[in-house]
Amino acid sequence: MYERIREKLGxxxxxxxxxxxxxxxxxxxxxxxxxxxxxxxxxxxxxxxxDGRCVSLLKVxxxxxCIFDCAFCVSRRSNDIKRAxxxxxxxxxxxxxxYRRNYIExxxxxxGIFKNADYTMERLVRIVKKLRTEERFxxxxxxxxxxxxxxxxxxxxxxxxxxxxINLEMPTEAGLKILAPEKSHEEVKKPLGFIQKSIxxxxxxxxxxxxxxxxxxxxxxxxIVIGATPDTDKEIMHTANAFYKNFSLKRVYYSxxxxxxxxxxxxxxxxxxxxxxxxRLYQADWLMRFYGFNVQEILNDAHPNxxxxxxxxxxxxxxxxxxxxxxxxxxxxxxxxRVPGIGVTSALKIVQARKFGRxxxxxxxxxxxxxxxxxxxxxxxxxxxxxxxxxxxxxxxxILAESHSKYQKNPHNQLSLF
Amino acid sequence: METFxxxxxxxxxxxxxxxxxxxxxxxxxxxSSAHFHPDVFHQHFTVVSEDDKxxxxxxxxxxxxxxxxxxxxxxxxxSEQPQxxxxxxxFARYIIDHEQGAETNFGNSDVLAISQLEHKVHRExxxxxxxxxxxxxxxxxxxxxxxxxxxxxPLLIKHFKNRYADQKWIIYDLKRxxxxxxxxxxxxxxxxxxxxxxxxxxxxxxxxxxxxKEELYTILWKDYFKNVNIxxxxxxxxxxxxxxxxxxxYLSEKQx
Ligand code: SF4
Numbered sequence: 001m002y003e004r005i006r007e008k009l010g011x012x013x014x015x016x017x018x019x020x021x022x023x024x025x026x027x028x029x030x031x032x033x034x035x036x037x038x039x040x041x042x043x044x045x046x047x048x049x050x051d052g053r054c055v056s057l058l059k060v061x062x063x064x065x066c067i068f069d070c071a072f073c074v075s076r077r078s079n080d081i082k083r084a085x086x087x088x089x090x091x092x093x094x095x096x097x098x099y100r101r102n103y104i105e106x107x108x109x110x111x112g113i114f115k116n117a118d119y120t121m122e123r124l125v126r127i128v129k130k131l132r133t134e135e136r137f138x139x140x141x142x143x144x145x146x147x148x149x150x151x152x153x154x155x156x157x158x159x160x161x162x163x164x165x166i167n168l169e170m171p172t173e174a175g176l177k178i179l180a181p182e183k184s185h186e187e188v189k190k191p192l193g194f195i196q197k198s199i200x201x202x203x204x205x206x207x208x209x210x211x212x213x214x215x216x217x218x219x220x221x222x223x224i225v226i227g228a229t230p231d232t233d234k235e236i237m238h239t240a241n242a243f244y245k246n247f248s249l250k251r252v253y254y255s256x257x258x259x260x261x262x263x264x265x266x267x268x269x270x271x272x273x274x275x276x277x278x279x280r281l282y283q284a285d286w287l288m289r290f291y292g293f294n295v296q297e298i299l300n301d302a303h304p305n306x307x308x309x310x311x312x313x314x315x316x317x318x319x320x321x322x323x324x325x326x327x328x329x330x331x332x333x334x335x336x337x338r339v340p341g342i343g344v345t346s347a348l349k350i351v352q353a354r355k356f357g358r359x360x361x362x363x364x365x366x367x368x369x370x371x372x373x374x375x376x377x378x379x380x381x382x383x384x385x386x387x388x389x390x391x392x393x394x395x396x397x398x399i400l401a402e403s404h405s406k407y408q409k410n411p412h413n414q415l416s417l418f
Numbered sequence: 419m420e421t422f423x424x425x426x427x428x429x430x431x432x433x434x435x436x437x438x439x440x441x442x443x444x445x446x447x448x449x450s451s452a453h454f455h456p457d458v459f460h461q462h463f464t465v466v467s468e469d470d471k472x473x474x475x476x477x478x479x480x481x482x483x484x485x486x487x488x489x490x491x492x493x494x495x496x497s498e499q500p501q502x503x504x505x506x507x508x509f510a511r512y513i514i515d516h517e518q519g520a521e522t523n524f525g526n527s528d529v530l531a532i533s534q535l536e537h538k539v540h541r542e543x544x545x546x547x548x549x550x551x552x553x554x555x556x557x558x559x560x561x562x563x564x565x566x567x568x569x570x571x572p573l574l575i576k577h578f579k580n581r582y583a584d585q586k587w588i589i590y591d592l593k594r595x596x597x598x599x600x601x602x603x604x605x606x607x608x609x610x611x612x613x614x615x616x617x618x619x620x621x622x623x624x625x626x627x628x629x630x631k632e633e634l635y636t637i638l639w640k641d642y643f644k645n646v647n648i649x650x651x652x653x654x655x656x657x658x659x660x661x662x663x664x665x666x667x668y669l670s671e672k673q674x
Contacts, residue, residue, distance in 0.1 A: 010645050013641075045660070047549075051647065052653045
């Protein structure tokens with residue numbers, strides 16, 4: 001008797017997994033009605049998949065029926081696969097019962113487009129509305145924006161969702177046109193802009209009136225697929241940067257394309273997804289968001305792709321040795337943050353601790369910086385006299401030799417012909 | 419050097435700090451009675467926990483430290499590590515003896531030790547918040563048992579009470595033999611006498627105690643876990659770094 005629901009969950013979870021966003025953070029929904037759940041703070045990963053991705057939300061499609069034919073998507077209309085659809089009640093029950101057992105932080109609901117955009121969006125809205133109003137559910141809800149859905153529906157969705165997202169899919173308009181002629185970046189910008197405007201309106205009103213309902217409190221995000229089109233890292237990150245700026249996005253996700261089709265426009269089935277490249281893009285993204293780097297510094301015409309063998313922060317430092325060494329006892333926080341091997345937490349500890357006296361090697365190690373890496377770029381209380389100036393290639397050689405496991409080129413993750 | 423033996427409670431430890439000042443002691447070695455081996459050649463002083471004295475020390479610390487740091491002290495204490503007691507005593511004295519702000523001196527080994535201990539305990543707390551899997555019983559109580567590395571139950575109350583405000587739940591620490599019970603109003607400490615059929619290693623209550631739908635949701639969750647996996651990305655090293663093997667016993671999706 002369990003078979004029907006098991007089969008549906010199988011199909012609709014499987015089809016949803018290629019959307020890599022898993023965040024359940026950034027909302028501020030409290031459990032004030034003595035109902036079920038809350039969505040405050042950082043969110044929790046309740047388990048991890050065998051590929052090491054966080055599982056924090058029940059991530060499913062309402063249906064994998066779709067009228068579109070995007071070449072990179074398993075649910076595309078021309079793909080010969082099993083199709084299924086949940087009822088509104090089924091999604092609600094799964095969410096509540098998983099949540100009560102502490103399996104999840106909430107729901108990530110997306111859908112293929114059946115009939116038309118509004119018909120689909122209307123169903124999605126019914127589910128989240130039922131969760132919030134009838135089940136008094138305060139857990140996290142991430143709702144996909146269906147391109148082309150009406151503004152009324154988007155506005156209603158925003159009253160119940162914590163986060164909304166709509167995917168750019170390909171880094172450039174040209175790439176998208178080749179693989180999904182029915183889609184465009186313009187079509188993504190419209191709802192992003194509309195929801196952003198509504199978020200601002202609500203928060204303006206909040207300043208005036210006390211009880212304004214929440215509207216998409218965890219903001220919006222998008223996903224870019226990597227490696228399906230020949231775009232450079234520069235194109236990818238400049239697109240990401242523009243969307244961060246223009247639409248105040250909370251996150252851009254980079255998803256290494258996993259070949260699922262024999263379409264000649266795409267990498268063949270069996271080629272490895274570009275996992276190292278994906279990781280480097282996330283690192284570059286962090287440098288932009290938390291380390292005060294400008295996208296131009298990381299990727300530009302002279303340097304259009306991220307290095308595979310070293311991370312982008314180290315790569316930047318090696319290209320700018322003139323800015324080093326940085327004296328940890330006197331330098332600006334800003335510059336300390338730019339030292340390879342020093343993260344945000346350590347940088348903060350350094351500027352606090354140095355008020356109590358000069359910092360020596362021992363202190364730095366205890367504070368938790370990667371000393372072996374950082375030592376090439378810093379001066380500290382007892383740093384040895386440096387007799388000769390090292391050049392970039394030499395330093396890189398030493399660092400790579402010392403940290404073989406981490407930077408080792410992993411052939412498993414490279415594109416291969418098989 | 420003097421040796422102070424205390425009863426292993428936070429109150430006792432704070433009382434010990436009080437005596438450091440009353441006795442004008444210099445270096446003091448502090449040991450909990452559980453870890454203490456009497457030595458005929460060495461004198462020791464037995465600290466008797468006193469509410470008043472402990473409170474005075476706590477209040478003194480609170481004048482210098484923000485609530486976050488006061489919580490750090492509590493968390494470091496819950497680590498139950500023998501060396502934690504020494505660091506806590508020395509840390510408290512260091513704070514009391516210095517100007518406000520001394521807790522940011524990460525060059526000091528006690529400051530650093532407390533923040534590292536706090537970090538470990540916090541991580542364990544966070545893991546429990548993540549990995550606890552409730553099972554619904556026939557009488558509508560959501561039950562889970564755990565064996566955490568540190569004594570984190572007191573730190574879990576707020577999170578679970580806020581989140582699961584409309585369901586009864588029990589979280590039981592099999593190692594320390596006590597649990598928390600939320601009855602829709604308040605959280606209470608409870609102690610069970612387990613019958614033999616309670617298996618400590620598996621998070622599984624006997625089937626006859628469970629709600630009839632429990633089996634379905636366990637199966638669906640396992641199915642879900644299988645289906646979200648992307649084989650082309652498989653990376654067990656990363657997986658195990660996030661979910662160390664000793665936590666697998668909590669996770670229904672990892673069973674069978
Ligand atoms: S519209 Fe969405 S679900 Fe449909 S084929 Fe395109 S990407 Fe897939």
